[in-house]
Amino acid sequence: MSPMQISMTINGTFVTHEVEPRVLLVHFIRDDLRLTGTHWGCDTTNCGTCVVLMDGQPVKSCTVLAAMVDGHTITTVEGLANGATLDPVQQGFMEEHGLQCGFCTPGMMLTARALLDHNPHPEPLQIREAISGQICRCTGYATIVRSIQWAAEHPAGAAPETTTSESTEQEVHA
Numbered sequence: 001m002s003p004m005q006i007s008m009t010i011n012g013t014f015v016t017h018e019v020e021p022r023v024l025l026v027h028f029i030r031d032d033l034r035l036t037g038t039h040w041g042c043d044t045t046n047c048g049t050c051v052v053l054m055d056g057q058p059v060k061s062c063t064v065l066a067a068m069v070d071g072h073t074i075t076t077v078e079g080l081a082n083g084a085t086l087d088p089v090q091q092g093f094m095e096e097h098g099l100q101c102g103f104c105t106p107g108m109m110l111t112a113r114a115l116l117d118h119n120p121h122p123e124p125l126q127i128r129e130a131i132s133g134q135i136c137r138c139t140g141y142a143t144i145v146r147s148i149q150w151a152a153e154h155p156a157g158a159a160p161e162t163t164t165s166e167s168t169e170q171e172v173h174a
C-alpha cells in the first residue's frame with residue numbers, strides 16, 4: 001500500500017509525516033521520530049513498555065497504527081519533563097528507587113501521570129490496578145507504587161528539603 005500523510009502533535013510539536021498504513025505507532029515513534037524512550041518488549045500486547053499517552057489516555061503503542069493517531073495528541077516519556085524540571089512522577093521514581101534496568105520505566109511513568117491527572121490521591125490498590133497492564137522484571141513493583149505515591153504527595157515535584165541541606169552539610173565537612 002502506498003504511504004499516507006499523517007499529522008499529530010507530539011510532545012507539544014506539530015508533526016506531519018508519511019507512513020505506510022501498516023506501521024505500528026511504537027515503530028513510528030522510535031524509528032521515524034527517533035524518540036527511543038518508548039520501548040518494545042513483546043509481540044502480544046502484554047508488557048506495556050510501549051505505553052504513551054494519546055489525548056491524555058495511556059495506550060499501548062504496539063497495538064495502535066500510526067495512521068490512527070492522525071489529528072491526535074501524543075505524549076512520550078521525552079515530553080514528561082518541563083524543560084530541566086522533572087515531572088513529579090519522574091522525581092518520585094528517583095526518590096523511591098522505582099526503577100532498576102529502566103526498560104519498563106517510560107511506560108510506567110506515563111501511566112502514573114495519567115492516573116494522577118485523573119485521580120491526584122490514589123490508594124496503593126488503585127495504583128497497582130492502574131499499572132496492571134505493565135510488566136516489570138526488576139523491582140517487584142513495591143517501589144513503583146511508592147514512587148507514584150511520592151508524586152501524589154509532591155505535586156510540584158520538589159525534592160525533600162532535608163536532602164538539600166544534608167548534601168550541603170556533607171559538602172562543608174568534606
Ligand code: FES
Pocket residue numbers: 039040041042043044045046047048049050051060061062063
Ligand atoms: S510492546 Fe509489549 S505491550 Fe506493547
Ligand code: FES
Pocket residue numbers: 098099100101102103104105135136137138139
Ligand atoms: S526496572 Fe527493569 S523491567 Fe522494570
